[in-house]
Amino acid sequence: MSSRIDGIGRRTFLQRPGISLGAMALGSLLGRENRAMGFDGPSGLPGVLEPLHHAPRAKRIIWLYMAGGMTHLETFDHKPKLAQMHGQAMPESITKGQQIAQLQGQKLNCFAPQHSFKPWGQSGQVISEIWPQLASKCADDLCVVRSLHTDAINHDPAHTFMNTGSMNSGRPAMGSWLLYGLGSQTENLPGFVVMVSTGKYGQRQPIAARQWHSGFLPGQYQGVEFRGTGDPVLYVGNPKGVDTLRQRQVVDAIASLNGIANQRLEDPEIATRVRQYELAFRMQTSVPELMDVSKEPEHIFDLYGTKGGDGSFASNCLLARRLAERGVRFIQLYHRDWDHHGAVKAHSEGTAKEVDQGVAALITDLKQRDMLKDTILVFGSEFGRTPMAQGDGRDHHLAGFTMWFAGGGFKPGLSYGSTDEFGYHAVENVVSVHDIHATLLHLLGIDYQRFSYKFQGLDSRLTGVEPCRVVHELFA
Numbered sequence: 001m002s003s004r005i006d007g008i009g010r011r012t013f014l015q016r017p018g019i020s021l022g023a024m025a026l027g028s029l030l031g032r033e034n035r036a037m038g039f040d041g042p043s044g045l046p047g048v049l050e051p052l053h054h055a056p057r058a059k060r061i062i063w064l065y066m067a068g069g070m071t072h073l074e075t076f077d078h079k080p081k082l083a084q085m086h087g088q089a090m091p092e093s094i095t096k097g098q099q100i101a102q103l104q105g106q107k108l109n110c111f112a113p114q115h116s117f118k119p120w121g122q123s124g125q126v127i128s129e130i131w132p133q134l135a136s137k138c139a140d141d142l143c144v145v146r147s148l149h150t151d152a153i154n155h156d157p158a159h160t161f162m163n164t165g166s167m168n169s170g171r172p173a174m175g176s177w178l179l180y181g182l183g184s185q186t187e188n189l190p191g192f193v194v195m196v197s198t199g200k201y202g203q204r205q206p207i208a209a210r211q212w213h214s215g216f217l218p219g220q221y222q223g224v225e226f227r228g229t230g231d232p233v234l235y236v237g238n239p240k241g242v243d244t245l246r247q248r249q250v251v252d253a254i255a256s257l258n259g260i261a262n263q264r265l266e267d268p269e270i271a272t273r274v275r276q277y278e279l280a281f282r283m284q285t286s287v288p289e290l291m292d293v294s295k296e297p298e299h300i301f302d303l304y305g306t307k308g309g310d311g312s313f314a315s316n317c318l319l320a321r322r323l324a325e326r327g328v329r330f331i332q333l334y335h336r337d338w339d340h341h342g343a344v345k346a347h348s349e350g351t352a353k354e355v356d357q358g359v360a361a362l363i364t365d366l367k368q369r370d371m372l373k374d375t376i377l378v379f380g381s382e383f384g385r386t387p388m389a390q391g392d393g394r395d396h397h398l399a400g401f402t403m404w405f406a407g408g409g410f411k412p413g414l415s416y417g418s419t420d421e422f423g424y425h426a427v428e429n430v431v432s433v434h435d436i437h438a439t440l441l442h443l444l445g446i447d448y449q450r451f452s453y454k455f456q457g458l459d460s461r462l463t464g465v466e467p468c469r470v471v472h473e474l475f476a
Contacts (some may be wrong), residue, residue, distance in 0.1 A: 058275050065334045065335070101153050146402045146426075155382060163200045194226075197354075201337050202351055411476040416471075435468050435470075
């Protein structure tokens with residue numbers, strides 16, 4: 001009998017009809033697969049950093065990713081000189097020898113900021129008027145960094161670099177690194193959740209699932225995408241006609257096959273499969289409870305401007321707060337409409353309107369629940385936009401752009417760094433993408449220089465091998 005089981009291909013077995021994710025998960029409720037395979041430890045996902053390198057300031061990250069390259073010049077980086085130079089040639093001393101995307105070889109004329117700026121709050125943060133709620137309610141909560149630069153000029157490698165620290169595909173996303181190092185705070189939901197929203201302005205930026213892949217880390221650290229409408233996770237339910245007894249029989253057989261395979265192969269991905277079965281079973285209860293916002297008070301719906309379930313960015317912000325409450329370690333919300341090669345005035349205003357209320361509501365909601373102090377909010381894009389015109393839009397720009405942070409140990413009301421008077425180059429207190437990674441890791445209790453994973457004989461790190469720094473000046 002053992003030889004017959006040993007000869008059955010596990011993949012073939014799992015592909016047979018009538019077997020659902022829920023069916024495969026049932027046995028894990030009883031711990032059968034863990035015991036069959038010799039896993040007697042806890043069923044959660046512990047981190048490898050025990051203890052942490054130093055005391056953490058934060059427990060989790062909510063990354064608000066404005067995909068497409070949000071224009072810093074219409075949003076958070078006020079440039080009066082650029083306005084004065086509107087329509088005139090950009091000085092060659094600024095652009096000579098610089099990497100440009102679609103404007104290469106074309107006439108480079110200055111293009112004035114298309115929206116007004118003014119100081120907001122007691123901190124006097126200078127922010128565009130297209131952010132009425134964020135600026136008026138939360139300016140004093142923001143730590144704005146206006147001196148970012150990146151290495152990638154086109155969207156996909158820039159997304160990959162921002163998410164993984166490398167322009168080469170196949171490396172782990174930051175959320176995967178955090179799960180590997182810190183573990184998950186929840187047994188009932190994935191520790192790394194992604195949601196994507198789309199509005200009606202600009203070009204819709206494609207976002208590949210490999211942006212939240214675990215890369216060379218074990219698959220259990222991979223991000224899971226939740227859909228904003230309909231069933232948030234596909235195949236989490238049981239197929240019709242499959243009862244508890246049938247599920248148990250299936251799982252018993254799978255447990256036996258996994259045990260045999262583990263004895264032969266000692267493959268860590270088998271352990272990953274076991275943990276994912278258990279997580280899948282628990283999600284059958286936890287995901288519907290997460291998505292059911294009917295018990296939220298009316299003032300919360302008014303705050304976010306949505307009752308949830310509509311797939312909007314604001315709805316995803318509400319779910320992000322609920323995920324954070326339930327212990328999810330890394331939550332990433334993509335809004336895909338910031339690619340404004342044309343009509344940058346109308347499209348930046350329209351896209352900001354799609355985002356503004358949800359962001360302000362999320363900050364306000366976390367503060368009133370006393371969660372902002374140990375939750376890091378990250379807000380920004382893969383790069384910025386050129387101070388030169390591309391018709392009535394702007395091209396990709398890597399030499400200077402803006403991100404802001406809130407909560408989790410960041411200094412509220414701080415403006416840090418600057419670009420030159422045209423908004424082209426980051427010139428004061430310059431910050432790299434790897435600096436941001438190192439800084440975020442530090443606030444979570446991790447020394448980036450000591451945090452690595454052996455891959456192909458090398459100690460690989462999120463921050464790579466080039467010099468970077470923790471930007472301590474950003475801390476409260």
